[in-house]
Amino acid sequence: MATQRIDPLAKEPGLADAPAWLTALAPDDRATLLAAIETERARRATELRSAIDAALEHVPWLLRVALRKVLFP
Amino acid sequence: MTMARRGEVVKLERVLGGKDLGYLDALDAAGLHALREALSAILFDDAKPVLQRVATASKLLPVSLVAKVGERVFGATLCAQVTGLLAPSYALDLALRMSNPFLASVSAMIDPRSAGKVVAAIPADRIIAVAAVLIERGDFVTMARFVDYLSPATIGAVIESVANELHLLQIGAYVESRTKLRELIGQLALERTRKMLAALRGTDADRWLEALAIAEALDDESRGKLGDIAAELEPEVMRALIAVAKRHGVWESALMFADAMSEVGKRKFFALVHEATEATEAAEAGTLPEAWTPTAGSESFPGSLCRRCTFVRLVQATRSEFIMCTEPTLPKYGPQPVRACRRFVPA
Numbered sequence: 001m002a003t004q005r006i007d008p009l010a011k012e013p014g015l016a017d018a019p020a021w022l023t024a025l026a027p028d029d030r031a032t033l034l035a036a037i038e039t040e041r042a043r044r045a046t047e048l049r050s051a052i053d054a055a056l057e058h059v060p061w062l063l064r065v066a067l068r069k070v071l072f073p
Numbered sequence: 074m075t076m077a078r079r080g081e082v083v084k085l086e087r088v089l090g091g092k093d094l095g096y097l098d099a100l101d102a103a104g105l106h107a108l109r110e111a112l113s114a115i116l117f118d119d120a121k122p123v124l125q126r127v128a129t130a131s132k133l134l135p136v137s138l139v140a141k142v143g144e145r146v147f148g149a150t151l152c153a154q155v156t157g158l159l160a161p162s163y164a165l166d167l168a169l170r171m172s173n174p175f176l177a178s179v180s181a182m183i184d185p186r187s188a189g190k191v192v193a194a195i196p197a198d199r200i201i202a203v204a205a206v207l208i209e210r211g212d213f214v215t216m217a218r219f220v221d222y223l224s225p226a227t228i229g230a231v232i233e234s235v236a237n238e239l240h241l242l243q244i245g246a247y248v249e250s251r252t253k254l255r256e257l258i259g260q261l262a263l264e265r266t267r268k269m270l271a272a273l274r275g276t277d278a279d280r281w282l283e284a285l286a287i288a289e290a291l292d293d294e295s296r297g298k299l300g301d302i303a304a305e306l307e308p309e310v311m312r313a314l315i316a317v318a319k320r321h322g323v324w325e326s327a328l329m330f331a332d333a334m335s336e337v338g339k340r341k342f343f344a345l346v347h348e349a350t351e352a353t354e355a356a357e358a359g360t361l362p363e364a365w366t367p368t369a370g371s372e373s374f375p376g377s378l379c380r381r382c383t384f385v386r387l388v389q390a391t392r393s394e395f396i397m398c399t400e401p402t403l404p405k406y407g408p409q410p411v412r413a414c415r416r417f418v419p420a
Contacts, residue, residue, distance in 0.1 A: 022104075022108075024099040024100055024101075024104055025096075025097070025099055025100065026099065028096075029096040029097065029099065032096040033096065033097070033108075036089050036092055037089075037112065037115065037116075039090070039092075040088075040089050040090045040116060041116060041119055043090055044116060044119070044120060044150075045119070045120070047148075047150065047151070048120055048123055048124070048151060051146060051147045051148060051151050052123075052127065054146045055142045055146045055147060057146075058138070058141075058142050058145075058146060059134065059138070059142075063133070063134070066133065067130050067133065067134075070126055070129060070130040070133070071123070071126045071127065071130055072126075073126075
């Protein structure tokens with residue numbers, strides 16, 4: 001029985017509708033694109049958290065506590 | 074790779090963290106543009122809740138401290154992401170407290186649509202200073218992205234401040250809006266246009282390809298003006314263009330450029346093409362037009378034998394028609410009108 005290969009990009013909500021331009025990509029290239037999105041997503045999340053932690057070091061202790069409550073409720 | 078695709082690759086590499094995008098070779102410029110728009114939205118939406126809280130928290134601190142922390146700790150990427158979530162007047166206040174090199178880095182990462190109001194409100198002298206940093210870095214793509222959001226007066230001031238005409242050419246090649254590109258070329262003084270075209274003579278093929286990409290994006294009138302200015306310059310300029318057209322197979326672009334010229338300009342161009350052809354081996358005659366025959370009107374050389382031949386292909390340019398021969402042993406564009414031909418086969 002033939003198995004249908006699931007488009008890996010279907011897992012990505014913003015690209016799930018598979019716009020016409022995506023059909024130009026081979027399945028392997030789509031998988032590479034999905035991996036690149038995941039890598040960039042993780043990199044940005046880490047960068048954002050590190051930057052916030054570093055920024056908080058620059059403000060007085062009391063204000064830091066208040067800011068942490070705003071930033072990480 | 075077309076200039077439009079090259080610009081999209083540079084912009085997409087920034088969105089995806091500078092990785093090699095060889096796996097996207099199947100996508101053209103429009104596909105890459107659509108992908109970049111989708112990815113920017115996806116990645117921004119992921120971080121938006123936290124970025125929104127950062128924007129809110131920034132209001133609890135003195136603006137001078139936020140500017141300092143933004144530049145020294147947050148960095149250009151995050152500042153670029155937060156900018157669109159701040160009130161434009163507050164974002165402007167912050168931007169004006171930051172250094173020009175940092176603003177240049179933020180500009181490279183920001184989505185101009187989310188910061189259009191902020192950019193438009195930055196005084197021209199700061200824009201010029203940031204533009205100077207971007208030029209020093211060779212980041213013409215970023216400069217081109219902001220052309221849409223700057224007033225004609227500011228664009229004019231930036232043009233004045235850019236000393237090297239070839240840098241203006243490189244910016245123009247990446248401008249997305251054709252209307253803005255026409256405005257940009259329209260603002261260029263005649264003397265500077267001349268200098269820009271003359272400077273092309275001594276450059277590599279990339280600059281010529283950029284010039285042809287700009288010419289393609291212009292309307293007939295603007296393209297014709299550029300072409301006529303080029304035709305008035307020393308013949309070496311046109312010779313360089315013809316050499317690039319031959320080497321890179323961009324005859325269609327060169328033809329479009331020539332087609333918009335005045336009759337005088339066209340004759341000069343075609344004479345140089347003919348000269349270039351004569352200098353080549355007969356074997357190459359099939360890849361380079363042997364002789365161009367500029368014509369006016371849709372029915373050129375009605376008496377030519379070619380018009381009744383099975384090997385003829387009529388190539389329509391905007392204002393001219395070119396008679397092309399598809400018989401493999403004959404030159405593609407022979408002198409017209411043809412009265413006798415040993416390979417003639419009635420259609």
